[in-house]
Each structure stands twice: as structure tokens, then as C-alpha cells.
Amino acid sequence: MNYAVIGTGYWGSNHVRVATELAEEGTIDDVILCDLDEDRLDDLASSYGVRGVTDYERLPELGVEAATVSTPSPTHHRIATDLLEAGIDVLVEKPLAIDSEDAWDIVDTAAEHGRTLAVGHIFRHHPALVDLKRRIDRGELGRIKYLSTSRFSFRAPRETTGALYSLGVHDVDISNYLLGEQPEQVYCSLDDAVREGIDETATLVMEYDGATSVINESWQVPVFGKRRDLVVVGSEKAAYVDYLEDNVIELYDSRVVERDGAMSVRDEGKQVYEAPNREPLRAEIAEFIDASRGEATLRSPGHVGARAVELLEYATRSAETGNTVGVAASDRAEGTSERADPARLESDGSGTDPDSDGVA
Ligand SMILES: NC(=O)c1ccc[n+]([C@@H]2O[C@H](COP(=O)([O-])OP(=O)(O)OC[C@H]3O[C@@H](n4cnc5c(N)ncnc54)[C@H](O)[C@@H]3O)[C@@H](O)[C@H]2O)c1
Structure with missing residues (x-):
């Protein structure tokens, strides 16, 4: 499985760390980073030795099957919808969207396309x-x-x-x-x-x-x-x-x-x-x-x-x-x-x- 992390800022960089650990352990194959900020992208991609792209629409052609979306919340709806429609399973950081209409729309899109949709309510995993x-x-x-x-x-x-x-x-x-x-x-x-x-x-x-x-x-x-x-x-x-x-x-x-x-x-x-x-x-x-x-x-x-x-x-x-x-x-x-x-x-x-x- 190729796994992408879209948005590699404050919180997304933690997703990058964990995803690369999972790749090292063989749980997933490749990790691909995506961020609009080229400097940040280059730094992180070279420090973890993985690929990086600035445009998330390129992820399907790179064989990505699942991805974290950790971009600013107002962008979640657009990005998650595009990924789900392209056949990619997504874990969207919380809040899922900034209004409930967009949030339920993402849920519907996942269901229509038979994709897995998770939301980063991380405290459900707090020991x-x-x-x-x-x-x-x-x-x-x-x-x-x-x-x-x-x-x-x-x-x-x-x-x-x-x-x-x-x-x-x-x-x-x-x-x-x-x-x-x-x-x-x-x-x-x-x-x-x-x-x-x-x-x-x-x-x-x-x-x-x-x-x-x-x-x-x-x-x-x-x-x-x-x-x-x-x-x-x-x-x-x-x-x-x-x-x-x-x-x-x-x-x-x-x-x-x-x-x-x-x-x-x-x-x-x-x-x-x-x-x-x-x-x-x-x-x-x-x-x-x-x-x-x-x-x-x-x-x-x-x-x-x-x-x-x-x-x-x-x-x-x-x-x-x-x-x-x-x-x-x-x-x-x-x-x-x-x-x-x-x-x-x-x-x-x-x-x-x-x-x-x-x-x-
Ligand atoms: N689960 C948690 O406890 C937790 C903690 C912190 C933040 N968050 C959530 O994570 C998300 C990100 O927060 P943050 O603090 O890391 O923000 P941030 O501003 O530090 O990082 C966002 C990154 O997304 C990139 N980006 C923006 N638009 C993009 C696009 N179209 N394509 C690719 N990259 C794009 C930016 O360049 C930036 O690097 C928010 O939704 C926030 O609510 C969750």
C-alpha cells in the first residue's frame, strides 16, 4: 500500500513520522508527502528519504491507496472529496469540515464510492x-x-x-x-x-x-x-x-x-x-x-x-x-x-x- 500525507505542517509532520515508521516495519510500502509549501516538502521528504509532490491530484497516478489529510480545516472538504472520488481511502484530521453540510457530504461521498473514511478524533485512542x-x-x-x-x-x-x-x-x-x-x-x-x-x-x-x-x-x-x-x-x-x-x-x-x-x-x-x-x-x-x-x-x-x-x-x-x-x-x-x-x-x-x- 502506498500511503500519502497531505499537509505536512505542525500536526501533519507527526503523521509523516508515524507513516514512515509503519513503512520501515513493512506495514505499508511507500510514503508520499504532499504540501503546497515546497521548502517544507523538500526538507521533510529528504530527511525521511521519501517522495514529495505539491499537487495532491497527482497522488492517484503514484499508486496511493490511502492518505491522511492534515491541511487547514477549511480545505478538508475539497481535498477529501477529490481523493475519495479518485478511489483513495482517507483519514481526515478533525474537525472533519468547518460546517456539518460539508462534513456529511464527505461521509456521503465515501459511501457512494465505497471508500473508508476515518476522522482524527485521536482521544478515542488515548490509552x-x-x-x-x-x-x-x-x-x-x-x-x-x-x-x-x-x-x-x-x-x-x-x-x-x-x-x-x-x-x-x-x-x-x-x-x-x-x-x-x-x-x-x-x-x-x-x-x-x-x-x-x-x-x-x-x-x-x-x-x-x-x-x-x-x-x-x-x-x-x-x-x-x-x-x-x-x-x-x-x-x-x-x-x-x-x-x-x-x-x-x-x-x-x-x-x-x-x-x-x-x-x-x-x-x-x-x-x-x-x-x-x-x-x-x-x-x-x-x-x-x-x-x-x-x-x-x-x-x-x-x-x-x-x-x-x-x-x-x-x-x-x-x-x-x-x-x-x-x-x-x-x-x-x-x-x-x-x-x-x-x-x-x-x-x-x-x-x-x-x-x-x-x-x-
Ligand atoms: N488531532 C489533533 O489533535 C490535531 C492537532 C493539531 C491539528 N489538528 C488538525 O490538523 C489540521 C492541520 O493543522 P496544523 O496545525 O498542522 O496546520 P498547519 O498550518 O501547521 O499545516 C497545514 C499544512 O497544510 C499545507 N496545505 C494547505 N493547503 C494545502 C493543499 N491544498 N495541498 C497540500 N498542502 C496544503 C500547508 O502548506 C501547511 O504545511 C487541522 O485540521 C487541525 O485542526 C489536529
């Missing part, structure tokens, strides 16, 4: 989160009541996308992934006091059937250095994940008990577990390659990425109106109207925190 998901699914935490996540740092806001689309896109999807359902209502507040039109702080409350997810994203909190973490509170146990530690998960056995009409706290302490460690990006790309060969189920197929973009639009509407917005139930969000792949098996990847400042 601690994968472990937490397993524990939630087997009922270890009881009924999940509350999730609270924070991504704080102090930096100049990006010029193109704000905190909601850069950071919130991760946590909206993580909430859905962990709870295994879609929110019924979304409230969102956005602040753009620093760079007009680019939110530096995004605060979301997503209401699920019986659970609330509170999402705090900000590039204007100098208090913690960089903080990226998650608390999940269940009726039996609570969990804490610090995303900056790839594979550590803390479980708290604490609850309020009632005896003789009085409430008190019973605290059995915390347990710390280490999940098997694996770089998330490597797990994501390896799974995509396996899925492209019909040998794996995608954790983050196209409909997951499209639904995340859709939820960001609900959040934006809430921020614009100042009201909580009801979320329409969607069969498509569950993937039920997507192409069924007969040869899907669950793969067992996990991985690393991708977020660094300047990143999503």
Missing part, C-alpha cells in the same frame, strides 16, 4: 480514555451522572479557529464516546475579548439522558500552566484522567451513604491504574490502514466526525442566542445510515495526548 471507556461499559463506575473536562493554557488565540472548534471538538466527541449516546440539549458561552471573532474561551454544558457534561476550554487561564483533564462521576465510583499522562487512570471509591436518616461520606480511597501504553496517533493510523484493508472497525468513522461538527453548530447557536438549544436526535449520528462494512473487527489500539499548545 487512559480507552481503559476508562471499558470500565464504564462494564459498569464499574455505576450510572454515569457527571463529566467535567478542562483544557486550559495561556496563549494568543489562533487566527483561524477558536477554542470551541480547536479544543471543544475533542471533548464533545469524548462525552459522546464515553456515554455511548448523544446529548439532548447544549448550552454554550463563547468569549472573544482578545481577538475579535475568535473565541479564546468556550464553556459548554451538554445534557444527556441522566448525565451532564461540563466542558471548559480556554487559552486565557495562566493559573495551571497547561491543563487537560477529565473527571467522570458515577453512582459507584469516580474517575480522573490527566490527558498529559498518557495511560494513568485514577478511580475514587467515595460515596454519600445514608444511615438512620443522616447522610455521611464513605471514602474508601483511590486506586491508580496504568493502562497499556501506545502512542494514540500510531494507533489511529494503524487502525485506519487495517480498516482500509477490511481488517478493522474504525473507532472514529466519518459519521462520528460529522456529528461532532454538527454539535459544534448547536453550541454556536446557543452562544449566539444565549439560550440552551435542543439537539435533534439523528440516526446518522449513530452511523445507522452509513455503509455497512461486512468485514469489520474490533482492533485494540490506544495511544498519546496529541494536544500541545498551538495544537487543537
